[in-house]
Amino acid sequence: MSVPIERPPRKDPQAATRPAELPPLNRSRSALGMTAWAARGIFALQVCDACGRVAYPPRDACSGCLSTSLRFQPVEGGATVIAETTIRTSTDLYFRERMPWRVGMVRLDSGASIVTHLHGDVAVPGPVRMVAKLDKGGNAVVIALPAEDSDNMADDLQFRELTASPKFRRVLVTDGRSAVGQAVAARLAGAGAVSVFVGIAEPWKPFAGQSELAAMANVETMELDLTDTASVTELAGEIGGKTDIIVNTADHVRPGGLVGQDALATAHQAFEVNVFGLQRLAMAFGPGMRARGGDGTNSAAAFVDILPIHAFANLPEFGFHSASCAARHSLLQCLRAELRPGGVRVMSVFTGPVDDDWRQHVPPPKVAPSQIASAVLTALNEGIEESFVGDVAQDVMARFLADPKVLERELSQ
Amino acid sequence: MTQRGNPRRPYRDVAVAVPVSIPYVRYSQDTAHWWIARALKTLTERAGITPADLDGLSVSSFSLGPDTAVGLTQHLGLTPRWLDAIPMGGASAVVALRRAARAVEAGDASIVACVGADANQVDSFRKLLSSFSRFSQDASYPYGYGGPNGSFALLTDHYMRSYGVTRQDFGRICVAQRDNALTYPQAIMRKPLTLEAYMAARPIADPIHLFDCVMPCAGAEAFLVTTADIAEDLGLEQARLLSTIERHNAFPDDAIQMRGGWAMDVDELYAMAGLRPDDIDVVETYDDYPVIVMMQFEDLGFCKKGEGAEFVRSHDLTNCGSFPHNTSGGQLSAGQAGAAGGYLGLVEGLRQVTGQSLSKPVEGARTALVSGFGMINYDRGLCSGAAILQGAAT
Known part of the structure; x- marks a missing residue:
């Protein structure tokens, strides 16, 4: 279970406000297709019209058959997490402010390997549910959630970065x-x-x-x-x-x-x-x-x-x-x-x-x-x-x- | 499709000579052009030739921009009739050597200078990362922005889980390399490293800790590729090129990287050289992280898949040991000067088999295997290569 977040104390008016850094913003045009779906709460990946292969990372041609007919469509989020890391240093200012950060490698049931944010309640190795959300920069990212809901899971700090929960706001x-x-x-x-x-x-x-x-x-x-x-x-x-x-x-x-x-x-x-x-x-x-x-x-x-x-x-x-x-x-x-x-x-x-x-x-x-x-x-x-x-x-x-x-x-x- | 086949031709009297390592520095205001010029000047002086005698040039550098190898010819006043640029990171030297060897063999060029060099100004590593590849930009950096540390942490975690490998096993590699580096006057890391210190280092991206990571720095490495006759006429200590392999995006359907392209081509590597793993005296692997060293021991046939840790436990990897490996300390201890990191092992292996060692010489070293590995495009390294060099019989 996640540790419940606590109500923040009254703000010290003399303390510096943490600047609103953003995670890396650049994306290819193909990747923005994923963002368009994630904006509506849907986990969608490119699927090849010709051979049915699920493509990830977003690309312009199928790595199974070289077809250029790839279309984003909703895909099942079932996956298995096979590796994890906790990143403790980064040259990126957004993540530096938020370390440590948990990242995993999952294998989708439909075949693609995905580097993903890893919810704190996910056990490795094991089954996960993949969902797509917008990060603070407005781009789609994926996060692996526990296969079954866990206690206080919305309070996971990495998950909370991807939402605008009204709790304590x-x-x-x-x-x-x-x-x-x-x-x-x-x-x-x-x-x-x-x-x-x-x-x-x-x-x-x-x-x-x-x-x-x-x-x-x-x-x-x-x-x-x-x-x-x-x-x-x-x-x-x-x-x-x-x-x-x-x-x-x-x-x-x-x-x-x-x-x-x-x-x-x-x-x-x-x-x-x-x-x-x-x-x-x-x-x-x-x-x-x-x-x-x-x-x-x-x-x-x-x-x-x-x-x-x-x-x-x-x-x-x-x-x-x-x-x-x-x-x-x-x-x-x-x-x-x-x-x-x-x-x-x-x-x-x-x-x-x-x-x-x-x-x-x-x-x-x-x-x-x-x-x-x-x-x-x-x-x-x-x-x-x-x-x-x-x-x-x-x-x-x-x-x-x-x-x-x-x-x-x-x-x- | 009927197959007529196209068997590989052996290399005919291709000589590799004049190993040059320009001492690295952690940060430098100098540009890649400056580092390349220094390497080429040293190379020509030691070869007893003039820059005009270089009719072939192969360049690997991440920090030449906005110039390319073409712009570099004018900048440096070179007029080669054969020009190559190898943007393959840690596989650059092996691939540069392969191409240069065939050019020399065919007479398209007579004396090819192969050079890997990079600048490292304050903050340039961060800038290099930010524009490394499209898949990294879209699907790797937005997840914690760990750079190569993050990618290799995932591979390492998976490898450890799969084969019961411990941090101590990786530590043995790093400690042995530091021992070797202490005999190499140009190594960036000058302090001894104990296994205790390795284990106690701060975590960077679990299970990767500080001494699993290379130190980015500036520097240059270079060597010459020519014919055996020309090398002899110039009076150069030379090694013959016996065999090479190269592979990109191997095993794309592996869920996570557990092997590199070497595993596809290793039989050919030894067959072309007419050698077996036992015949190799010195091994120089690409070592941006120790996990990839262990994979190379497996994929290059020194042990079976999954037995890398046991191999490390049962061998002494120092220059005086039972399995001399990364004899100048590798990138882990000598430093990673960008694309020069891909050259470090080849240049060091060349020194060892031609009796020019700056580090402690490996006794009786005649045959070196050098392997390269490069370019984390998203979740795994894509380029792999290896070469076997042999010095003159003693």
């Missing part, structure tokens, strides 16, 4: 007025977060779920209006130095496209919350998080954004809302690059239509706030960069990957 949930925000706050507070700050806009206005929110342990409501730069800056001044995870649950949803009478005002509102709200958060909290990305057990870890799957293709019934989400998706890609130097992960949780007041006429299946809360927790615990919550989100993504133009026509019928 402080979280800001940006919109506590919504059912989604309340569900996320409750779930993260129950998952070991030290505190969950919950933003409430216009707190003098009552809202559904208010008393339940106030009664949650480790949850603290704070005034926060994402459409008001001063409000966001003020909150960052208060808690920015200790916010390790942000979950942006805000979403301004209204039906309508470009042609309606009051479309312009609605569009402005949607962009104020969904696009500029995101920007205000990033402006106010981003620099602090980026500076604290290597800061030990409760380092800054993740910026999670929950947004509709129609960021990928416009749903004309909610045309401007879709457009704001497309902008949001694009900006998350930018934010991912901007926070990467700090080792802070930007996670997108794409959802199908939420079961709320503005989407009463949208046919099922719809997504319950609790499903989204679970997906957020899973994304943090597993280090998943892109999650797709509910059947609609998964279906739209599959169709988007098949052909975006076909999807456009399908969504507009």
Whole structure:
């Protein structure tokens, strides 16, 4: 079993903050295929179309038959670890700060040999489960886990580097007025977060779920209006130095496209919350998080954004809302690059239509706030960069990957 | 496909001569060009020729960039009609020798200078690692960035598990080599090493400890390849090249490296020389880590697979011992000057069989086996080679 991590003591304000070094960043283009799958939590390797050989390390031609037709696809993670080492010196600054580091050689059941991170609970030699995750630099790496779950296994320090677990971290949930925000706050507070700050806009206005929110342990409501730069800056001044995870649950949803009478005002509102709200958060909290990305057990870890799957293709019934989400998706890609130097992960949780007041006429299946809360927790615990919550989100993504133009026509019928 | 066959032709009167080792230094501001120039100058002076007499040049260096062997000819004012660059790390010398031998034999060149040299500025080892290979970049460095230590730690761990080998067994190799190094005035490591000190050394990447690792440094090694007649005319002490082997990416389906390419070609190595392992007087293996030395003892036929540790326990590996091995201390004690590390054993073996030894001479040494091993591309070394040299009968 892993030794449980302990709650870090209060930080000494005079002590140096460990710099946010990153593990080696360079990868070949082939290797990025593995990263694309790992970003969605899937262990995928290249498989040769011609002879079926599983190829690793990523390459441009099959070493079994010289075919150049290699495609990444999910593979079984069953493997046997045959050798191990504990590396105690390195010329790399990231690993130097984190020594000793356990590494193993595994043989996949499907035949490839893999040098891998080795979870502390793995016994050598023996069976392991291989999973792919993103390291702090945003690249895919593999880690060998015990064949069966072990006690406190998420607390293994090498494993924790590959996740953004809320345990002992402080979280800001940006919109506590919504059912989604309340569900996320409750779930993260129950998952070991030290505190969950919950933003409430216009707190003098009552809202559904208010008393339940106030009664949650480790949850603290704070005034926060994402459409008001001063409000966001003020909150960052208060808690920015200790916010390790942000979950942006805000979403301004209204039906309508470009042609309606009051479309312009609605569009402005949607962009104020969904696009500029995101920007205000990033402006106010981003620099602090980026500076604290290597800061030990409760380092800054993740910026999670929950947004509709129609960021990928416009749903004309909610045309401007879709457009704001497309902008949001694009900006998350930018934010991912901007926070990467700090080792802070930007996670997108794409959802199908939420079961709320503005989407009463949208046919099922719809997504319950609790499903989204679970997906957020899973994304943090597993280090998943892109999650797709509910059947609609998964279906739209599959169709988007098949052909975006076909999807456009399908969504507009 | 019908096989007509293409049997290997024996080497005809290929002479290897003028072993040159430019003393290593731990860190140096000088460039690979500087080290190569020093080696070539010493080589030509000792051969009694001028640089213009070198009509063949073979270069191995990791730190020549952005130059290549081509740029080096202009830089050094050489006008060879035969030019080679061997980027094979620890296998470079054997491979350079093989190619040069055939060039000389065919008359494509008459006097080939083979040189391995590298600079070592502060921080240059880290920079060399960072751009070593694509598979290392994608699939090795992101895992703890242990460099060669990490890769060899995994091989060593697996080898120890498979054959019940202990750290003491590796220690015997390292201690014997240090004893040899103490007789070699140019060795970087000058202090005696005991088995106790070996065992007590700090861990680097378990089970690899400090004295299992080479010391990166700067330096150069070189030798000449020519015909027996020319060597004789120049009055050079010469060794004849009896046989060589070379292999790359051997046994790719082994889950982890337990043997090198020597195991594929060892029969040919001895058959071509008309010798048996018992006939070898001096053995110079590639020793970036002791585990690979043990594998070479096995794969080169001195003992069976899995018996390397027992072989080490039952032999004295010093220059006066029952199995003189890495007689100048090897890289483990003489230092690893980049690609020159691949030359160290060949140059030392050449000195031993031509009566020019700088280290304690191995008594009656006439025949040397030199093996090379190079280039951890991802999880294993890919290049292997070996050569047998024989000095004049005494």
